Every structure is written in structure tokens, then in C-alpha cells.
Amino acid sequence: MTTVSKINSTLFNQAVFVNAFCTKFEDWRYWLFPLLVLILPAFGMAVTLSMPHPALTAENQKDYAEFIQEYYTNGMVFSFVAYLFISDGPASGKLIAESDTLSLLFTRPITRFCYVISRYCAALVGASLVMSLSLLLAKVVGLCFGLTAIDISPLMFLSILCNAASWSSLMIFLHSAAPLLAGLVYFILYGCSGVGAIYSRAEQSKDIFLEVLKSVCLFIDNWFGDLLPTSVNLVSMASTSAFDLYEFSIFISNIGFFLLLAVFALSVREFSYGAD
Amino acid sequence: MYRRGKIKAVDNASFEVNAGEVFGLIGPNGAGKTTIFSCLLALNHPTSGEIEINGMSPFDLDVKPLLGFLPERPCYYRWMTIKQFLSYHHWLAGLPAAERDSAVKRVLSLVELDVDIKKRKVRELSRGMLQRLGFAQALIGRPKIFFLDEPTSGMDPLGFILIRKLLLQCKAEGMTIVLNSHHLHEVEKVCDRIAFIRKGKIEEVSALAELSQIRQILIVSWLASNLAVEIILKEVSSTTQCALIDTDGDTAKFSVDTNEKAADIIAALGTAGLRVFKSSFEKRELVDLFLSAPSVESGGAP
Numbered sequence: 027m028t029t030v031s032k033i034n035s036t037l038f039n040q041a042v043f044v045n046a047f048c049t050k051f052e053d054w055r056y057w058l059f060p061l062l063v064l065i066l067p068a069f070g071m072a073v074t075l076s077m078p079h080p081a082l083t084a085e086n087q088k089d090y091a092e093f094i095q096e097y098y099t100n101g102m103v104f105s106f107v108a109y110l111f112i113s114d115g116p117a118s119g120k121l122i123a124e125s126d127t128l129s130l131l132f133t134r135p136i137t138r139f140c141y142v143i144s145r146y147c148a149a150l151v152g153a154s155l156v157m158s159l160s161l162l163l164a165k166v167v168g169l170c171f172g173l174t175a176i177d178i179s180p181l182m183f184l185s186i187l188c189n190a191a192s193w194s195s196l197m198i199f200l201h202s203a204a205p206l207l208a209g210l211v212y213f214i215l216y217g218c219s220g221v222g223a224i225y226s227r228a229e230q231s232k233d234i235f236l237e238v239l240k241s242v243c244l245f246i247d248n249w250f251g252d253l254l255p256t257s258v259n260l261v262s263m264a265s266t267s268a269f270d271l272y273e274f275s276i277f278i279s280n281i282g283f284f285l286l287l288a289v290f291a292l293s294v295r296e297f298s299y300g301a302d
Numbered sequence: 303m304y305r306r307g308k309i310k311a312v313d314n315a316s317f318e319v320n321a322g323e324v325f326g327l328i329g330p331n332g333a334g335k336t337t338i339f340s341c342l343l344a345l346n347h348p349t350s351g352e353i354e355i356n357g358m359s360p361f362d363l364d365v366k367p368l369l370g371f372l373p374e375r376p377c378y379y380r381w382m383t384i385k386q387f388l389s390y391h392h393w394l395a396g397l398p399a400a401e402r403d404s405a406v407k408r409v410l411s412l413v414e415l416d417v418d419i420k421k422r423k424v425r426e427l428s429r430g431m432l433q434r435l436g437f438a439q440a441l442i443g444r445p446k447i448f449f450l451d452e453p454t455s456g457m458d459p460l461g462f463i464l465i466r467k468l469l470l471q472c473k474a475e476g477m478t479i480v481l482n483s484h485h486l487h488e489v490e491k492v493c494d495r496i497a498f499i500r501k502g503k504i505e506e507v508s509a510l511a512e513l514s515q516i517r518q519i520l521i522v523s524w525l526a527s528n529l530a531v532e533i534i535l536k537e538v539s540s541t542t543q544c545a546l547i548d549t550d551g552d553t554a555k556f557s558v559d560t561n562e563k564a565a566d567i568i569a570a571l572g573t574a575g576l577r578v579f580k581s582s583f584e585k586r587e588l589v590d591l592f593l594s595a596p597s598v599e600s601g602g603a604p
Contacts, residue, residue, distance in 0.1 A: 036363065039394070040393070041390060041393035041394045042394075044393075045379075045390055049382070049386060049390070050381055050382075052386075053381060056381075114379060114381070127377055127378065127379055129340075129345050129373065129377055130371065130373060130377055130378070130439075131394065132343075132344065132345060133343050133344075133345070133366065133369060133371040134366055134391065134394040134395055134396075135363050135364075135366035135367050135394075135395065135396050136363075136366075136394060137363060294347075296340070296345060296346045296347065297340070297345040297346070
């Protein structure tokens with residue numbers, strides 16, 4: 027019994043999970059944001075399809091379906107939903123409120139590792155659930171308008187799960203690190219992943235400074251750009267002749283990387299409960 | 303020691319708290335009291351030195367169930383109802399779910415927080431009520447060691463009395479209490495020992511009983527006399543080894559640390575020919591002692 031409770035308090039904490047996953051949703055106002063995410067594709071489709079439009083052919087059915095699918099691989103959408111589960115900020119009427127509440131929480135028998143894992147699981151399950159329900163709703167609305175091409179295969183739901191895992195890992199890191207540091211790391215990684223790509227397309231310049239800058243950016247992009255979480259679409263990956271195992275392994279390792287980073291950031295983080 | 307950059311928030315602070323005692327940390331703002339608490343609660347990592355609570359590191363998970371903590375600033379989940387908040391902390395403390403409701407009722411009755419706990423949200427509570435809620439939260443796991451940072455902060459006089467009553471009750475139950483407070487009168491009423499902290503350094507750790515002895519002032523009055531009063535007073539001060547603080551011709555003030563010394567002074571004055579008709583003690587409060595320290599007089603901590 028003691029061992030069980032010890033494992034419970036070191037690996038996964040039910041109280042933290044339940045608090046992140048459902049307690050704050052007892053306030054109906056907190057449902058507004060997840061509901062918005064949930065109904066947005068179905069609502070958009072209903073509005074579009076209810077207007078006069080050409081007959082649904084196989085071709086434009088495919089276009090509609092692809093457009094809908096993009097929503098379920100969109101990093102911003104997943105990040106937003108994960109944030110709603112991970113953070114207590116919106117419920118407290120603030121963007122970030124954890125510095126306050128965490129100081130009291132860590133006087134309880136719970137490890138910081140356990141906190142990260144429990145909150146991550148809440149975000150993973152929560153984001154997957156909201157997005158899966160959203161997909162099902164889109165499918166139902168689509169069927170009402172004769173749109174049958176929306177994919178609700180197990181691979182699609184698996185994609186949602188993977189993307190929730192990926193973007194939740196980034197959000198749990200942002201939640202665990204000191205807010206300023208977290209923001210800085212995020213934007214540096216985001217910048218690294220984009221700047222290199224831009225420079226790689228730039229033409230050869232005569233300006234040595236610009237060339238050096240380009241080399242630096244490409245170097246950063248090569249080494250650090252891949253660290254930013256990405257989205258996967260297993261449906262399209264599976265439909266290609268060769269499954270890109272390398273890309274998928276980077277995707278998986280990113281999740282692990284951000285979880286480790288989150289645990290590390292929270293472990294070294296100090297909390298001040300007194301005057302700011 | 304706890305150091306960040308050039309600032310040493312806590313420097314060479316060393317003290318022990320005995321089981322079952324009430325230990326007070328007092329000092330001016332910015333003295334390092336809260337940082338010491340943060341280190342004791344494993345919220346901050348000390349730069350050097352060791353902390354042991356019940357023979358364990360404060361980072362040890364086994365030590366946490368022994369602790370109860372009331373923060374200075376209410377940092378609670380504002381969106382929770384009172385019941386949710388206390389139940390959550392009961393759950394976090396790893397206590398059995400079957401006891402949860404009764405534990406919540408017990409602590410709420412202790413702190414006399416009489417509101418609709420199922421509907422009232424934490425964000426709707428006044429400062430004083432939040433303090434009571436914090437007290438209830440700290441008590442919920444029946445802790446053995448209780449850390450209180452400014453327990454009476456934001457409370458009305460009734461709250462003051464309640465907190466004092468609760469502290470004495472906890473003390474009677476054998477709980478070890480470490481508190482820091484600016485309300486020195488409150489500290490005086492509940493603490494067994496106190497530590498004076500300034501600029502991150504513990505200047506003195508004293509039992510309150512000892513302090514109450516050294517800070518007594520004996521005031522003696524005698525009938526008008528033609529004797530050389532000043533010479534007599536100096537002699538009496540010298541023979542009894544009690545400092546003469548002040549005199550105005552027919553009254554004198556001596557600093558005394560025991561009742562025996564007071565009796566010696568009165569007897570010596572009589573022997574010297576002064577007819578003492580009145581003597582009394584003037585009690586110096588903890589606040590006087592605190593303010594009379596050189597570092598406070600020169601501006602206190604940064």
C-alpha cells in the first residue's frame with residue numbers, strides 16, 4: 027500500500043490530473059473556449075455548404091475533406107486546447123497564474139516530475155478528446171450536407187492523438203519554465219525553424235555580413251530548428267509509398283525532449299510566495 | 303546561505319527548532335524571513351548549507367506530509383469553491399478519500415469560516431476570510447510541523463484572537479510551529495523562542511522567558527531626602543550590578559534581570575538612608591527590544 031502510494035506520488039498524481047482535466051470545467055464559462063474549438067470546423071462547413079454551391083463532386087469533396095483535415099494537424103489549435111487544460115491562468119482570469127499556486131502545491135507530497143507528467147496527461151487526453159469530438163461533429167455535419175469524404179479512420183484519430191502529444195509537450199514546457207524564459211525559448215526555437223528556411227532560399231549575396239548571417243541561420247536551423255514540435259498527418263503519411271520513419275522518429279523524440287525540458291525547468295525553478 | 307547574484311538574502315543563518323515548541327522569526331522587511339521559509343519548504347534551493355526537518359531533507363517526499371504551510375500572500379486557486387479547494391489539498395496530501403468531507407468540515411469549523419462552501423468561490427472571499435481559508439488548508443493534513451508566514455495578515459481583531467487561540471491549541475496538541483510575523487505582540491503571546499533576523503543573518507535566538515527577565519525595569523520612588531542621592535544610586539547600581547537608567551531626584555529606574563536583584567536594590571537604598579515608599583516594574587515589550595537594536599536604529603535592512 028505504501029509502495030503504491032509512493033509510486034502514485036512520484037509518477038502520476040490523480041489530484042493534479044483531475045484538477046487539470048475537469049475540476050475547472052465545472053464553471054460553465056470555462057467551456058466557451060473548448061466549445062469554440064470543437065464546433066469551429068463543423069460550423070464553418072455548415073455555413074459554407076448551406077450557401078449556394080456547385081454540386082459536390084468527388085474532386086471538391088476531396089478538397090473540402092483536406093481543408094477540414096488541416097484543422098486537425100494545426101499546431102496552433104492543438105497548442106491552444108492543450109493550454110486550456112494545462113494552465114489555470116484563464117480560470118483565474120490571468121494569462122499565467124502558476125507562479126502563485128505552484129508554490130503552495132509543492133509543499134504537498136508531490137514531485138515536480140509527477141506534476142509535469144500528470145498535467146501533460148491531462149492535456150493529452152483533453153486535447154485528444156476535444157479534437158476527436160470536433161472531428162466527429164464535422165463528419166456528422168458533413169453527412170447532413172452530403173459530404174462523405176471526411177476521414178474518420180482510426181489513423182485520423184491516431185494523428186489527433188500524436189499531435190495532441192506533440193503540442194502538449196511544448197505547452198507543458200512553457201507552463202513549467204519561468205514565464206519569461208519559456209517565452210524566450212519558444213520564440214528562439216520558432217525563429218530557428220523558420221529563419222533558416224527563408225535564408226536557404228535567398229540568392230547568393232555579395233555582402234559578406236549577409237552571407238555569414240545566412241550561414242549562422244542555416245546552422246541554427248540544422249541543429250535546433252527540428253527541436254520545435256511538429257504536426258503529423260498519419261493518413262497522408264500512410265498513403266505515400268514509403269513511410270518516412272526518420273521524420274516520425276524526430277516527431278516522437280521532440281515530445282520526449284520537451285517533456286524532459288519541462289521536468290528540468292520545473293526542478294530548477296524557484297518559487298516566491300511572498301511579496302513580488 | 304541563499305544567494306542570488308550579489309544579493310545574499312540569507313547569510314549564515316543557523317537555528318534549531320525543538321519538537322513541540324513555537325518558534326518565531328522576527329525581523330524588519332527584507333530581512334530574509336520569507337526566503338528562509340522558502341528554503342525550509344523546498345521552494346528555493348539554498349546556495350550552501352544544510353536543512354533537516356525530522357532528520358530529512360526538505361526536498362524529501364516523506365517530509366512533506368508532516369508539514370502544513372500558511373503563505374503570507376494568499377496564492378490559491380481563485381476559481382475553485384471553498385470545498386473544492388480544501389478537498390484538493392486533502393487529496394494532494396495523499397489522505398484517504400473517505401475522510402475528505404469530514405476533514406473539510408473539521409478544519410472549517412476550527413477556523414470559524416461560516417459560508418456556503420459548495421457555492422462560494424475562493425475569489426469571492428475577503429482578505430481576512432482568505433487567511434482563515436489558508437489556515438484551514440494548512441491544517442487539513444493534520445501536520446506535525448506548521449509553518450506560518452504572517453498568520454494574522456489582513457485579519458480583523460476577532461481574527462487575531464482566533465489565530466492566537468488556534469496556535470495555542472496546535473501547541474497544546476504537540477505541534478511544532480515556526481512562524482514569522484510583524485505583529486510582535488502576537489509573537490510574544492504564543493512563542494517559546496524567537497530568532498532576530500536582520501540582513502539575512504540570525505542575530506540572536508532567545509527563549510521568550512529569558513527575554514522577559516532581561517527586559518524588566520525597576521522603578522523606585524522615595525521620600526524627599528537631603529542625602530547625596532546621585533552618589534547613593536551609583537553605589538547601589540555598582541554593588542547590585544544593575545544599570546541605572548534614569549533618575550529625577552526622588553525616582554530612579556534600574557535595569558534588572560531577576561526579582562532577587564530588584565529586592566537587593568530596594569534593600570540597598572533603604573540601608574543607604576533613602577525611605578522607599580513605592581516600587582514597580584515597567585515591562586519592556588518585545589517591540590522596544592526589537593527597535594532598540596543598533597541595526598534597526600540605523601535604518602534596518604535594505
